[in-house]
Amino acid sequence: MENIRTRVVRFTDQTGQIHIGLDEGEVIKRLPGEWRIADLLRVRVDTMREMVATASAEIPAESVRLLAPLDGLTEVWAAGVTYSRSRDARVEETTEPTVYDRIYEAERPELFFKAPAWRVVTDGQPIAVREDSAINVPEPELGLVINAFGEIAGYVVVNDVSSRSIEGDNPLYLPQAKIYAGSCSVSSGIVPVWLTDIAALEIGMWVYRAGAVVFEGRTSTSSFHRPAAGLVPYLTSFMRFPDGVVLSTGTGIVPELDFNLAPGDTVEIRIENVGSLTNTVLRTAEWLDSVGS
Ligand code: DO4
Numbered sequence: 001m002e003n004i005r006t007r008v009v010r011f012t013d014q015t016g017q018i019h020i021g022l023d024e025g026e027v028i029k030r031l032p033g034e035w036r037i038a039d040l041l042r043v044r045v046d047t048m049r050e051m052v053a054t055a056s057a058e059i060p061a062e063s064v065r066l067l068a069p070l071d072g073l074t075e076v077w078a079a080g081v082t083y084s085r086s087r088d089a090r091v092e093e094t095t096e097p098t099v100y101d102r103i104y105e106a107e108r109p110e111l112f113f114k115a116p117a118w119r120v121v122t123d124g125q126p127i128a129v130r131e132d133s134a135i136n137v138p139e140p141e142l143g144l145v146i147n148a149f150g151e152i153a154g155y156v157v158v159n160d161v162s163s164r165s166i167e168g169d170n171p172l173y174l175p176q177a178k179i180y181a182g183s184c185s186v187s188s189g190i191v192p193v194w195l196t197d198i199a200a201l202e203i204g205m206w207v208y209r210a211g212a213v214v215f216e217g218r219t220s221t222s223s224f225h226r227p228a229a230g231l232v233p234y235l236t237s238f239m240r241f242p243d244g245v246v247l248s249t250g251t252g253i254v255p256e257l258d259f260n261l262a263p264g265d266t267v268e269i270r271i272e273n274v275g276s277l278t279n280t281v282l283r284t285a286e287w288l289d290s291v292g293s
Pocket residue numbers: 078079080081082083086090110139160162249250251
């Protein structure tokens with residue numbers, strides 16, 4: 001899988017101060033002033049590109065801690081049933097199959113709120129499964145980073161961790177199946193839109209348990225049922241996102257119903273030319289005790 005190394009990142013330095021910069025592998029070039037990721041998403045892509053080009057002061061990559069690349073008022077939303085595999089899996093798990101068949105064919109996509117910036121975790125931090133859900137799954141998804149003007153500014157890897165049995169019981173439980181502590185993880189760097197093309201990117205996911213791979217799946221963004229960019233106007237035409245928004249584009253990899261994501265598992269997701277995301281799973285109560293929000 002090919003990978004672009006240049007990514008816009010948010011990090012803490014050795015004094016604990018938060019900065020943003022351009023990660024180029026060995027070094028991170030800091031952006032001037034106290035800019036936040038949100039400031040890059042308040043402007044059009046051409047201005048963002050000029051701002052990113054001013055990155056200069058070099059910091060060794062090993063001396064920083066990367067944070068989730070979202071701050072301010074940025075939100076994460078997600079689309080559902082955008083690949084045939086997702087439609088088939090929902091039809092199998094639900095008490096209401098026609099809802100999913102209809103949304104797959106409908107012009108208007110399924111979009112739902114996932115998390116505010118402050119509730120998002122990143123690479124190396126724990127994710128969580130709810131104690132009141134019998135079947136849980138990780139969902140590896142390409143995230144579109146969209147600015148305040150509705151333009152796609154970059155791409156991230158998203159894990160839309162989901163409580164499959166809660167949604168399966170009744171689709172009206174979707175917010176509880178999708179929005180809870182530790183359910184949203186985003187890779188620690190944003191690949192700027194001008195560096196990659198998302199037409200046919202390979203996506204892979206591996207779940208490790210006690211050192212062994214217990215699930216492995218692959219897909220490609222070329223299998224999208226609808227163009228990812230076509231989802232954006234449904235979100236941005238009817239609401240303002242002054243600090244931008246991440247729109248996760250749905251999963252094309254869903255394990256069989258006999259698979260259950262368990263506390264202690266590690267989930268690794270890779271998207272070609274976008275990045276990787278690795279998280280270990282806790283129960284929500286443990287997650288709330290250790291991470292706290
Ligand atoms: O309707 C359920 C949500 C489906 C979803 O999250 C996905 O397809 O990725």
